[in-house]
Amino acid sequence: MALCLFVSIFLWQGAASASGGLVPEDPMVRVSYVPTDLDVVSVLASVSKDVSKATGLKESFITYYWQTFDAIVYEGKNIDRPLFVDLYVPGFFSDDDVQGLMVALADALEEHTGVDKKWIFIHTHFPLPGQVFISGEVTDWDVYRGKPNNDPRDIAERALDKFLFNDGAFVFQSLWRFGLTATGGADMGELLTITSQVKDFDKESWYRAWHGMAVKVRSMALEFATSGHAVSAQEAYLRASNYFRASCIYMYNTDPRGFTAWKNGRDAFLKAAGLSNGRIKPVRIPYEKTTLQGYFVTPDNSGKKRPTLLIQTGLDGTAEDLYFIIGTQAAKRGYNCLIFEGPGQGATIHEQKIPFRYDWEKVVTPVVDFVLKQPQVDAKRVALLGYSMGGYLVPRALAYEKRIRWGIVDSGVYSVFDGTMTKFPAEVRKAVEASKDKDIVNALAATEMEAHPELDQFISQMLWTFQAPTPYDLFKKLQKFTLEQSIGKITAEMLVANSSQDQVAGSAEQGRIFYNALQAPKTFLEFDASQGGQFHCQLGAPMLSSERLLNWLDERAKP
Known part of the structure; x- marks a missing residue:
């Protein structure tokens, strides 16, 4: 039905009731129409009788009203239709009762007013589905209001690899950051606000949106800390750290804003660590003529000897990232965690400009030396976990560093x-x-x-x-950077995790090649699309990932 403009001043002609008497709980029928020569009292009396006969409802049960519009104007012209009926029904009426009453009213009004049923519009005062009579039949509001302007998005366009953006790099990073909501690294409302401000393929808008929210959340954290709300302050500092980190992901060493944002992110994490009651302790690990940055994360301050998980990233992660990805979950299970950054990673590349090296055992051995000096570490229960390119670095280290009992890679990288x-x-x-x-x-x-x-x-x-x-x-x-000459030297038991659709540098295939070449005791674990774990390092699904990885380690290290 075409849209009409209604200019209405209700000229009440009184309550025209067929039976007299008003009971507020009973149904009411309010008819609205243009000025007419009809004898409305007679019309309503006749409608009352016909509706009672058709529905079985007593006439005394329903009260009828008639009100008049001054005019109905359509396309600038005065018209004499439609006739409107507002129907008040009690809550105990079933859908069938309501629909039967609407049909009876339409038939009776057509008979006694001469208005064609297709121009009689009836709806309940608070209409539910199936409680509208229009164009000669009972229908739903969903049908009446028409189709949306845009067709529904094809299911393929709503897949994870199309998440929010067409820019594949933006999809990758967004899945990463959204996934960290589960472990305290982000909040959904903040994330949706951020991404709504990012233009597809526009890295400058990416930086501005993430950095703007990081600054806002950091300010909130400071406000909480100043007013004595330590828990809220820690939570906000952790989110700010993640947002600063995301903002600079495309800046590397080419834009000074990148270093500043990375440092702000680390500083925010250090603020959060300072509010952790000693459970997140920043450490410096002696390495050659310098030190490596890391965090020693413990379940509590009891000093109890526990199994310890050494956690490292690969190409582009940071120690702060790893806290959210698995560190906090491992600590909940009773593990100590030493999260560290080697050459080419985090602070080591940002501040010291020390690049990756292929002989990664030269990095891990000092890390093991350091961790075994911690009194709460059980030297017989030490594991090493590496993500992404860490799937090469960890096995390379395990080939030569024999104090580590278990190794986990997500995924394995042979070359x-x-x-x-x-x-x-x-x-x-x-x-x-x-x-x-x-x-x-x-x-x-x-x-x-x-x-x-x-x-x-x-x-x-x-x-x-x-x-x-x-x-x-x-x-x-x-x-x-190949394991060709060293994979046969690995003796530690290993878990090789893989993602079925991981196309980052051929990772899915590299993981299988690595697993098949590995001669040590081993387990292969593949994540797929059935739970959203099909992409690189299970981006967007850190809970799914950490549960499976840590379950495997629990069965061996028994925290």
């Missing part, structure tokens, strides 16, 4: 070089292996990076963390 080459044309690999055509390699790499935002983010991060001036130089360095 960092092989995995990276899956993202480029075959001629890139051939040229790198032949140590020639450097300019061609760099040109081909630039073309692929420009076409694929997520690849651009991945390679740009590697150029910085490996301190390589060009893609060609990076690829030459990556050739050393």
Whole structure:
């Protein structure tokens, strides 16, 4: 029915009742129409009798009213239709009762007013589904109000790999950050506010949106701390840390705002640690002529000897990230956790400019030396967990560091070089292996990076963390990052986690290659789309991931 403009001044002609008497609990029928020559009292009396006969309701049960519109105007013209009926019904009426009454009213009004039923509009005063009579039949409001302007989104467009953005790198990072709501790293309302301000493929808007919320939440944390609300302050500082971290993810070492945002994020986490009653302790681990940053996380301050999980990231994570991803969950189960950042990671690359190294045992051995000096660590129950490129770094360390009893990788990486080459044309690999055509390699790499935002983010991060001036130089360095000569030396029992649709540097396939080559006692655990764990390191599903990984370790370390 076309939209009408109603200019109405209700000219009450009194309550025209067929039976007299008003009982507030009884049904009421209010008819509204344009000025007419009809004898409305006679009309309502006749309608009352007909409705009573059709429905079996006594006439004394229903009160009828008639009111008059001054005019009904449609397309600038005065018209004499439709006729409106507002129906008040008691709560004990069933849907069938209501619909039967509407049909009886329509029939009677058509008979006694001469108005065609298709121009009689009846609805209950607070209409529920099935309580509207329009265009000659009972219908629903959903049908009456018409279809939405936009068609429903296809289910494929609502899949995880389309989460919020078309920019694959934005999808990756958003899944990561949204997942941390489960462990205190974010709040859904804040996240949706942030992402609503991000323009697809626009990294500057990404930075502004995340950084703006980080500043706001940090200010709130300071307010809480100042007013003595330590728990709220810690929670807000943790979220601010995550938001600062997300804001600088695309800035690396090229924009000074990136370093400032990273440092603000770490400082916010340190503020939160200071409010943890000693359960999150910042540490400095002696390493060669410097130190590595880390956090020693404990379930309590009892000093009880416990199994200890060493946790490290891969290419682009930080120690603060790992606290949310698994550290807080491991501590709940009774583990000590030493979360650390090695060369190429976190503070070590940001502040010291120390790049990744392939002989990762030179990093992990000092970490083990440090942790075994902690009085609450049971030296016989130490495990090492590595994410992403940590799937190469951890096995490499385990091949030579024998004080670690269990190893977990998510996922395994047999060759960092092989995995990276899956993202480029075959001629890139051939040229790198032949140590020639450097300019061609760099040109081909630039073309692929420009076409694929997520690849651009991945390679740009590697150029910085490996301190390589060009893609060609990076690829030459990556050739050393292989387990070919060391995987046979691993004796620690290992869990190899994998994600079925992980396409970051061929990770899904690399995980299978690694597992098949591993000769030590081993377990293979694959996550898939049935619970949203199909992407790299189960992005967006940290609870699902940590539950399965820690269950495996619980059965062995028995915290």
